[in-house]
Amino acid sequence: MSESSGSDSGSGGSGRSGTRPPTDRRALVAGHADFATGIISAVAQIAGRPEVFLPFSNRDLSAKDVEKQMRELVSQPNVTTIFTDLPAGSCTMAARRLLRERPDLVLVTGANLATLLEFVFSEPMTPGDTARYAVERGRTALATVEGSAEAPRGN
Amino acid sequence: MAIELYRIDDRLIHGQVVVGWGQPLALEFIVLVDDEVAASEWEQELYRMGVPPEMGVHFDSLTGAAENLLRYQTDDRRGLLLTADIPTMAQLCDTSGSIKRVNIGGIHHRPGRVQRLRYVFLSPQEEDALRALESRGIEVTAQDVPAARPLALGEMLSAEGVR
Numbered sequence: 001m002s003e004s005s006g007s008d009s010g011s012g013g014s015g016r017s018g019t020r021p022p023t024d025r026r027a028l029v030a031g032h033a034d035f036a037t038g039i040i041s042a043v044a045q046i047a048g049r050p051e052v053f054l055p056f057s058n059r060d061l062s063a064k065d066v067e068k069q070m071r072e073l074v075s076q077p078n079v080t081t082i083f084t085d086l087p088a089g090s091c092t093m094a095a096r097r098l099l100r101e102r103p104d105l106v107l108v109t110g111a112n113l114a115t116l117l118e119f120v121f122s123e124p125m126t127p128g129d130t131a132r133y134a135v136e137r138g139r140t141a142l143a144t145v146e147g148s149a150e151a152p153r154g155n
Numbered sequence: 156m157a158i159e160l161y162r163i164d165d166r167l168i169h170g171q172v173v174v175g176w177g178q179p180l181a182l183e184f185i186v187l188v189d190d191e192v193a194a195s196e197w198e199q200e201l202y203r204m205g206v207p208p209e210m211g212v213h214f215d216s217l218t219g220a221a222e223n224l225l226r227y228q229t230d231d232r233r234g235l236l237l238t239a240d241i242p243t244m245a246q247l248c249d250t251s252g253s254i255k256r257v258n259i260g261g262i263h264h265r266p267g268r269v270q271r272l273r274y275v276f277l278s279p280q281e282e283d284a285l286r287a288l289e290s291r292g293i294e295v296t297a298q299d300v301p302a303a304r305p306l307a308l309g310e311m312l313s314a315e316g317v318r
Contacts, residue, residue, distance in 0.1 A: 062263030088205035
């Protein structure tokens, strides 16, 4: 099983599409509680393309039911990628099981909003390359800003 | 005792266990007791990848766990023992005689089970098994995450549905 990593993001451009028409690729977003619907609503507000993502919550489901319902969702047309919220979560566990039977799928764990936006806007590429660009963008978005750095200097 | 929590959770290793309990209990290792997982390298790798690198994971069959339990209980580190179902935990309790508390963390819907809590569904046989544990002096409580109030067995079995 190959895994996405932002450290080997392939060669070529930024992954941005510019004026290129949107691709028809889709992804499952799976996580705890309202993570998926919440982050997809944020994508909709910024990018206006919520249809790219299928939301799924593991709330109150057994591991077997999580896997079963995720399997049904990734069988929908053009679903190439699964985004999950937490590497240790039951959605991630289920996704890894699905990848065993569907090697064409790509899993991205620890997804954030920047990750999903990159997935929406990146140009047509292989699912693996698309995921790698998305991971790279998501990692870049994580930053620490300390108050002392923002304080006015001098008098 | 190094095992801080004996938990029944049919999701086994997942976010509530690794993060929800792992952080406040400062867990350093998990013992996953499951015959199916113990027999599969692939399953073990799957669960191992779900825990941070500084946290150890031991995979045991029921028989193996019974043999190794004292070693886990006297480990210098803080651990959590997991089973996916009630019979496995009940047999471990019977074999060891040293488990005093059992946490019901998640037993989800399956045909034949009745919903007692948002995260607990039980068959009549499973309810009897939990009562039997309590009758042997083992405290059985339901609590999915540390911030939730632990519910005693009687309170859990008298509940009907979402809570």
